[in-house]
Amino acid sequence: MDLTLKIWRQKNANSKGKMETYQVKDISEDTSFLEMLDILNNDLESKGEDPVHFDHDCREGICGMCSLYINGHPHGPQQTTTCQLHMRSFKDGDTITIEPWRAAAFPVVKDLVVDRTAFDRIIQSGGYVSVNTGGVPDANELPIPKVVADEAMDAATCIGCGACVAACKNASAMLFVSAKVSHLALLPQGKVEAAQRAQKMVAQMDEEGFGACTNTGACSAECPKEIDLTNIARLNREYLSASFAAE
């Protein structure tokens, strides 16, 4: 198939960006979206032009490094990561618009690459159980009901890609934060520090400049790992009960 691509080009964080138009030809439907961009970049490099920079690594939908806002949706038309999107989701003659994540807390670094270190700082503020290596009890000493473990697993499956922020009109990071808070609050190991954790992580989230949550659910609808909106409800409860406990 032949396609027209409209891609955000921006030399670096300080320069002004703009949309540029490119053509790619003879793309097979089995090609992945990122491979299609590889083909474009190969063409550009052969002509001596600067290739389009985009983040990617594992290309199997788990590392969370790829981003791309495609035709108005984070990760494009399917509920998956961009690296798992294949060209069979498009048709010959389509025009595809590709932009970086747009959020004040995720500044553009170059072209389609953004800085998501805000997520790391949120985890650093409390997204862990405070245990050192060694000296822990036997793994089976603490039975955890299967339903609880499964629910924690569903929350823990977040890949930290930032699609939730990109999808949100307020660029809120509530789904990301709530997934980590839920994962640990559900498990007995994480309960000990649950109150502090919710408060610290929310405070850090605010400090990073993410917007407020207005419960539209766009985040969950676009999440490639289908992180559920109930996690946000749980975060609100954890946060609220933590503030009571603090008083």
Place this chain on the structure above:
Amino acid sequence: MKLDSKIPEGPIGEKWGRHKFGVKLVNPANKRKYDVIVVGTGLAGASAAASLAELGYNVKAFCFQDSPRRAHSIAAQGGINAAKNYQNDGDSVFRLFYDTVKGGDYRSREANVHRLAEVSVNIIDQCVAQGVPFAREYGGLLANRSFGGAQVSRTFYAKGQTGQQLLLGAYSALSRQVANGKVKLYTRTEMMDLVMVDGKAKGIVTRNLLTGAIESHSAHAVLLCTGGYGNVFYLSTNAMGSNVTAAWRAHRKGALFANPCFTQIHPTCIPVHGENQSKLTLMSESLRNDGRVWVPKTVELAEKIRSGTTKASDLPEDQRDYYLEAKYPSFGNLVPRDVASRNAKVVCDEGRGVGGTGLAVYLDFRDAIKRDGRDTIAGKYGNLFDIYEKITGDDPYSVPMMIYPAVHYTMGGLWVDYNLQTTIPGLYALGEANFSDHGANRLGASALMQGLADGYFVIPYTIGDFLAGEPYTKPSTDQSEFKEAEKAVKDQIDKLISINGSKPVDHFHKRLGKVMWDYCGMSRTEEGLKKAKKMVQEIKEEFWKDVKVIGTNEELNMTLEKANRVADFLELGELMIDDALDRNESCGGHFREESQTEEGEAKRDDENYSYVSAWEYTGEGKDEKLHKEELVFENVKLTQRSYK
């Protein structure tokens, strides 16, 4: 050079305990006087960085990704082994040890493997305490499964995302130490060279991938936790950024590289679709627990399927060849990875392969779904089936999956002694970056185990033995050794940019990958390897004359990053070929056609090749020098592996 593996004295079960008592300790108050550099933040790197920081050392952790959580350990699917014997099915530390040495086709070091089996149980405890949501039974206890040819159920798992959950556990421990100020994190930063002062590793030179700044960092010890080198094949299941640069540049500075030709070809990957393919995706081999591997009985039938005139699901039972079940009745579809891979190649070479290219075999769940029901199968493999459908557009619940082997893991790596120290004092290699535990073939669910064992439970003890003898002062990065290393890095970058040739970096990488796959892949011959060596040398020469790197150093420049990495892969490729040529036996993932049994199975030659090959860099364009570490087996009986 004499290779001293520093294996402790005593019976196998007491070596590690004695060693832990024997090593020197660093006083708790003095640990803060030592700085440790950790390169890579996967399972090995993140767990080491966190554990060392908890002990009180000052750690600097580096990764080329935008966050430590993205390291490729995250993509491991199936699980992690541990000798917990929770299932009461006869497992033990000794059995895990035995299986691992045997599975590695007797080319690993007994003492290291036994230690790995010993600490495996601690890993599970540690991960659970961190909140890793392992799969559980209804009674609330941990669930296990049998995995990758093991005859006991010792594999712990978190859906098909075990690597992700373990890495996020290690990442959370690392993040906690970042918050505590004990770890300083450098993301989007790539190690470009190792710096040695008076024969010891004292620091690294890095490139800031955002600004291009070349910087030096000094420390008392350097840990390379930089993963494997499977991307030398261009197409592999590794992440796009996975590379050998850190390990290779340490090798050029004197660290010996061990068993480079030992690569693991994983049998269950999604087949290649075409020329523009950028990477291969693994389907967890846990699928082989329920899926049955087959190809059509005859070439004619396979042709009909390839042309689309016959559908696979319409083929009656007597026209299907379940070749693994037929050939290996006791292990069936669960034979080790190398055996499964080679057999897939054999049937495809016979012309019985399926799919568009003829380079695929079926992995069929029809019978399992009939037996257990769709829901049960979906519960076990749902996410894997989804991945498969997203990539191929086929629904594995109704049509058989297609799979083909792909490069997945490299058992070879930097040579390390029992302390995980390389041949350079103060330089350590952990996880996939070293060679020590998997011999010539790694068993399923053992990579995660080794990465975490090295990081959580080995290096925190063994590094003290070295640091205790080191002065607190560390060299200044203004010293000539650092300045010279920085200059060499800058010179190479300038050279790459100034070539301004006619072909993009990927052109050379693809060509290298094809040569490696064709001649140094699933089966190897003397003739083919000799030919391949010449071809790799030619590609390398052409690369340095004709590569085109767009842009400058002083910006985010992914082409330049790739060019740096491919330059090292070109050198490594040649060494892998030399190693494969030297080893005129078949063992594990290394199959020399000259050395096979009458039935076409791999034939080891213990008399002549029971050694670790450790290669010494001798200079640009020169053949490397081979050193041998003889392997001694006191606890395991060497047998020709048989999975019949």
